[in-house]
Amino acid sequence: MFSKTARLAAALSLTAAATVTATGTAAAQTYCQDIGNGNFCMSVDGSGEGESLVTLSYRKYDGDPVTVRLAWWYYAGDTSYSAWLPAAAGDWIFFYDKAAPSCLYGKMDVQGGPTYYLDGNPICPG
Numbered sequence: 534m535f536s537k538t539a540r541l542a543a544a545l546s547l548t549a550a551a552t553v554t555a556t557g558t559a560a561a562q563t564y565c566q567d568i569g570n571g572n573f574c575m576s577v578d579g580s581g582e583g584e585s586l587v588t589l590s591y592r593k594y595d596g597d598p599v600t601v602r603l604a605w606w607y608y609a610g611d612t613s614y615s616a617w618l619p620a621a622a623g624d625w626i627f628f629y630d631k632a633a634p635s636c637l638y639g640k641m642d643v644q645g646g647p648t649y650y651l652d653g654n655p656i657c658p659g
Contacts, residue, residue, distance in 0.1 A: 561586075564653030568641075570596035571620075573649055575605065575639035577632075579658020584631045589615070589639055592625040600644040603628040605637045608655070617644060634658050 561578035571593040579585040589603040598621040606612035615628035636655035642648045 561588075562656050562658060564639075564651055564656055566649070566651055566653065568649050570594055570622075573639075573641050573651065575637070575651055575653075575656055577637055577656045577658050579634045583634070585634045585637070585658045587613075587630045587632050587637060589628045589630075589641075590625065591620060591641060593620045593622055595622045598622075599646065601626070602642045602644070603639075604642070605630065605632065605639050607632075607635050607637060610635070 560580070561576045563574065563576040565572050565574035571591060574588075574590045574592075576588040577585050578588075587605050589605060591601055591603065593599070598619060600617050600619050602617050603615040603626075604612055611632075613630050613632070618626045618628075620626055636657040638654040639651040639656065640648055
């Protein structure tokens, strides 16, 4: 699925706090939430021209396997969903997408189960 290097790079970017670089450009805004059996995170990096890179992830620590769908949306606009993705204990799944530079909301649907909304909503590009 993803190499160890890609997983490490994603982990570092998702756990980094929002910072400002020496050039004054804001880094990705990231929020992670413990949902009991793992962490659900969203990062919005608005440093690109005219669009933001959106990264949603779910790192499942324990419990029975589930099938999840990650999504982001604007308050009054589009919604973007990942495919339905299987997640077992030990898995770390990602959904990468691009969006207009705007404040975004994140959620994770569990097939046959609850929907989790990030407490840190909305997340705005830096």
